[in-house]
Structures are given as C-alpha cells and as structure tokens.
Amino acid sequence: MNMKTFAKKIGMLAAVSALAVSTACSSGGSESEEAATTDTEAAGKQEQVAFTDIGGEIKGNEKPTPEQIAEVNDTLNDTYLGDIFEQKIPSNYAAYPFPGDVTLDVWMPANPDVPDMNTQVVQDQVEKLTGIKVNFITPPVGQEADSFTLMISSGELPDIIIDPGRYPGGLEAGVNDGAYIDLTEQMEKNAPNYSEWRNSDEMRRKTTVTDDGRLLGFYGIAPYSEWMWFGMLIKQEALDKTGLEVPTTVDEWHAFLTKAKEVGYSEPLNYGSSYGQLFTGIINGAYGVWDWTFLDADGKVQWGPAQPKAKEYLTTMQQWNKEGLLNRDWATADFNQRMATAISDKTAVMMDSPDTMWSYWKQQNGFDFVGAPNPVLNEGDQPQVSYKNFMRAGTNAAITTQADNVEAAMAFLDFSYTKKGWELLNYGEYGKVHLIDADGKPYYPAESYIYEDPDGQPVATTLHKYRMHNWPDIRDEHNSNPLIVAEGSYSGDIRKTWTEEMDASMTMPPITFTQAEASREAELGNQLSTLRNEYFAKIIMGELPVDAYDKFLAEAQKMGLDEFLSLHQAALDRYNQR
Structure with missing residues (x-):
C-alpha cells in the first residue's frame, strides 16, 4: 500500500484528553498539583502518591521477609533506592494505577531467549504496577522484517511499536506518513518522567529530538555513555x-x-x-x-x-x-x-x-x-x-495513530523512566533476582535466579529472562548487565x-x-x-x-x-x- 494512501486511510487522530497529573512524592517532599480530569471510565482525580520510608528495612537486607518483598514488588514505594547517578531519576507516579480497564497491543521483535513476551516476568510486574494490561505481538525469530512489512502494508497497526525505525525511511518518515503520532505537544503532560530524564542532560536532550524540535517516540537513554562493546x-x-x-x-x-x-x-x-x-x-x-x-x-x-x-x-x-x-x-x-x-x-x-x-x-x-x-x-x-555511545541505549518505541488510548500508551512507556521502572526493568524482581545494598543500589546476590536459574539456563539467557536487556527505558548497562x-x-x-x-x-x-x-x-x-x-x-x-x-x-x-x-x-x- 502506498504510504500516502495509508496515511489518508487512517486519518487524523481524535483529540485526546489530559491525563491526570499530580506530582508524585517518593519521600514526602514534593507538593501536589491539581489533577486534571480524564474521559476514561474512571474519570476523576488521581490520588496523591506518598510513601512511608522503608529504606531502613530494605537497604542492606540480605534476608527480606515475605512482607518486605511484597512491599517492594507490589507497590510503587521507591524510598529504599539511592540516587547513584549524577542526575536523579524521576519518581512521578501520579498516573498509576491507570484508571479504567486498558489493554495495549505492542508489536516487538522476537528474542530467541523469550520468544513470547507475554510470558516475560518483568512485564507481568509492570502491568500490575501501572494497571495497564499489555498484549505483546511477537513474530517468530527470523521473521521480524516480513512481519513488520506485512503489518504496515495491511494498515492494521497496534497501539505501540517497539523498534519503529524499521519503517521505510525511519521513525520520522513513519510520523510524516501518518503511521506514528507526533508526541511533541503531549510529552511533558503525559510522560513527565521521560521528559524530566531526557532534559536532565544536554546529550540526552539532543539525541532524542528531531532537527526541527519534535519528539516522536520514547528512546532508551542511559545515565552515561556505555562502554565500547x-x-x-x-x-x-x-x-x-x-x-x-x-x-x-x-x-x-x-x-x-x-x-x-x-x-x-x-x-x-x-x-x-x-x-x-x-x-x-x-x-x-x-x-x-x-x-x-x-x-x-x-x-x-x-x-x-x-x-x-x-x-x-x-x-x-x-x-x-x-x-x-x-x-x-x-x-x-x-x-x-x-x-x-x-x-x-x-x-x-x-x-x-x-x-x-x-x-x-x-x-x-x-x-x-x-x-x-x-x-x-x-x-x-x-x-x-x-563507535561511541551517545547515551542512546536499548531501543525505542513509537505510538501509532491507531492507538485507542494514547494517554495510557504514554503512561505505560513513561513508567520505564521512573526510579521504580529503572529498578524493575534493569534488575528484575526483588528477592528472587536482586537485593538492595546499604547505599540503595540494586545488586544480584550469588543465589539470584540470574546465576542460579531453576531451569538451569546460562546467564546469557537469564539476562533476558529475568530482566529487560533491550527496552525503551533508563538502561543501566554497567551496573545491571550480569x-x-x-x-x-x-x-x-x-x-x-x-x-x-x-x-x-x-x-x-x-x-x-x-x-x-x-x-x-x-x-x-x-x-x-x-x-x-x-x-x-x-x-x-x-x-x-x-x-x-x-x-x-x-x-x-x-x-x-x-x-x-x-x-x-x-x-x-x-x-x-x-
């Protein structure tokens, strides 16, 4: 299908309403802002997010109790995490749990170690914490290119596409042709964590914006330039x-x-x-x-x-x-x-x-x-x-013009740029996969599933099985790559x-x-x-x-x-x- 015809077919996206934006407080130090209303099923104000400081219980704890493990894994409480980088990772959780019953379709290239992303344990936790369900569409290994071409030519697009640069001419061409949404006007409102993180460093800012100042997707952006690999x-x-x-x-x-x-x-x-x-x-x-x-x-x-x-x-x-x-x-x-x-x-x-x-x-x-x-x-x-890493790491994501709930799609992707998202996506589940040291930094203990997989798989496989190695997030390669x-x-x-x-x-x-x-x-x-x-x-x-x-x-x-x-x-x- 001709891309201009395709763009005309899908037309202009209907105007979307504002996502509630009250400023989250991970340690009780931020003032809340007046929430905006939404047109979702559960319209109304999001509650202010405030947490009890559990750092004393979690930091340096090598034998956490089931209750402590549940507090870390099942809530958005991040008070036990330290600030280990030059710039602080954002902690705005006002959008979660996202109101209403939302399921997003996400196309993502297959990984031989996790051929079906719907079984990926980290993504299960992300769904629980964000309140946003996800249906991953993962083509068979080796058929990614054909799957992508067929998807684009059919005119039937999912809500989110991971690795959208596969589009002929790249991500920007996909926006110009009407396949992906230009997110410039919505980014600060609906993705406050991504916005804060990308703007906290000039290189991150410069490498995630187009020449004409547009914001077209969510990029994997690291706290540093990763080492030559x-x-x-x-x-x-x-x-x-x-x-x-x-x-x-x-x-x-x-x-x-x-x-x-x-x-x-x-x-x-x-x-x-x-x-x-x-x-x-x-x-x-x-x-x-x-x-x-x-x-x-x-x-x-x-x-x-x-x-x-x-x-x-x-x-x-x-x-x-x-x-x-x-x-x-x-x-x-x-x-x-x-x-x-x-x-x-x-x-x-x-x-x-x-x-x-x-x-x-x-x-x-x-x-x-x-x-x-x-x-x-x-x-x-x-x-x-x-080769030089320009703080661009992992992969990137675009939201398509056929997304039913743009705010939900942005909230789902924005979670990856919170402190909680950084911990979970890079280090996996607390307890089974990682613990927290005395400085508030995640680490893998010797008995971690990363090293002692119950299924006997090697680290080269478990690094994909129990954490997200390639994802649009704050990728902490130097500290979290096992x-x-x-x-x-x-x-x-x-x-x-x-x-x-x-x-x-x-x-x-x-x-x-x-x-x-x-x-x-x-x-x-x-x-x-x-x-x-x-x-x-x-x-x-x-x-x-x-x-x-x-x-x-x-x-x-x-x-x-x-x-x-x-x-x-x-x-x-x-x-x-x-």
Missing part, C-alpha cells in the same frame, strides 16, 4: 602456546596469527561482526577504511570504503585469507556457527563482545581470555574506533579499557534525515552496501584481484556516492545546530 578477544591459552604478547600493530597481528596456526589453531581468527558482515571497524579501521560514514579531521562526513588505504587493507585481508588465518565460513556464519567454532580448538581469536565471550568461553567452557586494542599500522599510534557484574567477570574491565584508551572522535552522532532525504538515502545506502559487500568479499576471498577495487570505487561514484555524502553532511549540520 565489540573488539578483538584472544584466548589466554593461545598467548601461552605461542609465547607472544598481545599484538598491537597489524604486522604483530599477522605474526601472532601465523604462530597460532603453527601451534594448532587451524583457523585462528574468527573474522566477522554481526554474523556474515565482513566489515568490523577493527582491522579496516587501522587503515582509516571505516565500515560506513565517519567524521574526518575537519568534522566532515566521509565514506569509509572510499578511503585512500582501502587497497592496502584489502591486500592484507586477501593475504590472511589465502594463508588460512581466517575461519573459512566468515562470510556466511551465523551466531550459533560462530560460537560453536569459538569453543573449538580451531579458534584463537574472536571479534565479538567480551560479555558474550565471558559466557561462552569462560563461564561455560573454562577459557580465560584477554581483550586487545584495535590494531594500528605504526607502533605507538593510538588505536581508533568508530555478564559484566558477575563475580569473576572481567568483560566490563575490557570494555572500559577499550573505551578509555581508543580514540572515537570520528564517530558519527545519531543524525536524522528529512522525509525527502530519507527515501533517497535509503536507496543509495542499500545500493552502496550491496556493492561494497560484493566487491570486498570477492577480493578478500581471492575471486577478484585487489585492483578490482578501482572499478568498485568508480561504480560507487556513478551510483551517487557524492549525493549520499551530501545527505549525511546536511543531516550532520542540522544535528550540530539542535
């Missing part, structure tokens, strides 16, 4: 067997991989990133041949595959592939194939997340490992990375070191395109990506000579590379003016 990881036994130090330059990496092959690792480097992609920003970054767009020294947008040293990079990788230093299925292997190879005696080095490999290597198979900085060409150069904070885990140390010691100044910020730009950028981007993948893969595999790169670059120019870059530069210029 992907890089070179080496089995400690491979270092021991080769007798070599952690390599830093490309030449040292070649020497190490060659020696690793000599001592028995038949495919020493498991090469790849998001499983099947040949670009990783790791080895190619040493040559300045970044995966996609990046900022040059003058702050201008450039395209990584078109940089001067691309042929040097391709020559190196073609040689390494010919010498058998890479896994043979690097161009096609999915996650499960890569993990199976990782724990075999074929692999010495993984390009992956230390969180993931702490689970697969260390916890499940007893392999110690170390992190290595991204390679450089010359000894003494600072490693570089084209793969980082587990006793003995050093994945967080690796990620922190990578972040602090590598230069990320070339990273593109989260820019947005206008409706006119979005479709053209997507068209050009898809063509350029397909062209790059085809040429680079064939060159590395030796099916084309390195000089075929010249033809690749000429074809990229004919396709409209300059126009593609101009679109990104215009979007960057607008972002810088936000």
